[in-house]
Amino acid sequence: ASLDLPAQALESASHKADLLLTQTRNLSSRARGYNQRVISESDALAEEVVGVSRALKRDLQAARVALQSDDRWEEVVNQLERAQGVLHGNGPAGDLRRYAKTRQPYVLSLLLGPSSNVVALRKDQSQQMKVDYHRFRNRSAYTMFAFAAVLQWGLRRTQALSESRDGVSMAPVLLVGVQLFVCWMLFYYVASALRESVLKLNGSHIRPWWIHHHYWAAGTSCLLLSLPVDSPTFRKAINGFLWWPMLQSVVILTQNRYQRRRMYTRIALGKNSTMDVVAGDGVGAHGQLVFLYPLLFLLQGLQVYLGGVMIKHSYWAMLRTEGYLNLENRDDDLWGNRGFFLAGCLMIFMAW
């Protein structure tokens, strides 16, 4: 009997192993079938979406032209517009254009590769992405404010100390802090551009200029990181510059409150909400816009002002002929001044 027990265990284990092998093989066949169905169905859907959207565009254009000379076309235009509404998201499946293979935003094909696919077919997933995006912006805004405020305070303290010429100024530590902050900003802008591109592919109506704005901001961060941090110009100019991320974080927080409220209203109204309801809910959140718009103008004003100050203090370095083709005496700090001249131009350009 003591020999029987292991034999029994072996037999049952062998039986179980056979079963597991069969189960895994079946699973693989099922997965393959699933894959093939997904491929053929999504290809068919994509094709039909492209066909319908082309036909709609053409017919709608023609009908609108006809309407100008003949009122009876109004019903046709209405009907076609209703169809377009369904295509753009009023139907049960939401925005159908996601099924058509859209061109990948440049930043995604650059960083993730041209055949990467970030379109989520599941509505819950794509909605979660938007929630994540708002959370990311919220968290980042707090980080941005705290980081910039501490540096601002520290650098002011350093200046006061260096005027009275005593005490430990901590200037090198603060300047390294500034560079870490600039690295963080670079990360923030690149991540924003990437996440927004993903949202766009998933049907968000995010504006292209907003994504482009983040490319420019990332470029400006690279420029700031490349400047000689120990140069006198850098130390003078960075103090003013730090006001900008501080105000920007306040704007992001306010804007986020508005966008989030709007999003939750729309989610609550269900994805079958017509475009009219969307327009209506925008009016409902009007109270928030009253805060948002002046803040946005203030931010742009500050940006132009800071850019102007940078240019005013440093344009002389651009006019000098030395230092372009041969290296100059470092004491003139032509390098730092020219860097901030460029940064000032970029600031003003981005405010446009």
Added chain:
Amino acid sequence: ASLDLPAQALESASHKADLLLTQTRNLSSRARGYNQRVISESDALAEEVVGVSRALKRDLQAARVALQSDDRWEEVVNQLERAQGVLHGNGPAGDLRRYAKTRQPYVLSLLLGPSSNVVALRKDQSQQMKVDYHRFRNRSAYTMFAFAAVLQWGLRRTQALSESRDGVSMAPVLLVGVQLFVCWMLFYYVASALRESVLKLNGSHIRPWWIHHHYWAAGTSCLLLSLPVDSPTFRKAINGFLWWPMLQSVVILTQNRYQRRRMYTRIALGKNSTMDVVAGDGVGAHGQLVFLYPLLFLLQGLQVYLGGVMIKHSYWAMLRTEGYLNLENRDDDLWGNRGFFLAGCLMIFMAW
């Protein structure tokens, strides 16, 4: 009759508009059904894959323990290993673990958001990603070599000129070029880490240390970008540093040739190839490895050597007590030297 024609056109357009509206509505319903089926099927697949893979792991462990005291368990272990082979890619659907929700690599959830989804269900798509990845590395290697070689040559010319003190040295232009090159390297390493993470999620057996390596390289690029480019140390040290990307690009090209050949062999063998065939084909490409390994050792050796040179020339700056808490005279160039000390440490660390 001249009144009939427009009326007829109107009627046919109206009819067509109705048809289009119906078609779009049907399309939306179909898309919704498709979505729901994809969700429920992929959820079911994921659940079953997780269950099977847990059961296999547990049973295999137990069977291996039993095998140590009883030879008759060999057949059971074999059977279970066959099942695991199917799970890991020998079945018709390829690697089944892709269907289980895996944890997102950190860099992806940081830059794309935690709910972004880059897993391609289509085998052709994921294979295309790998082809794209190799193409990206190939293109980048040429860029890296050309960029670094031009800068290397230019900087050497500048040095020769500055010794003889005449002519236009172009040093500032070249130094800006170096910074652009460092920006490009930052992009290259971040893009590599992102693309490799995407490949990993799609079932590639890419090693985690390889991805981590690219994080560190990106960090080193940030450090180099942050150093004062107009400092004498920078100008001296950058010349040596540029040998590293030049050799690296040669290694990348050689490695790519090997990996590509291996990949095409495996694609040609079909996805049903067993693991044995894979091991066999590795032996087939042995000829290439003979070139690759010495090159890799050479690269690591160069990296350690360059790091050592950086450290040797700059460690004195770390020992000085000034400049840590208060800013120092710029002429000592403590900042630049300390930066290159850190860069040297990172170079040696990355060669490990």
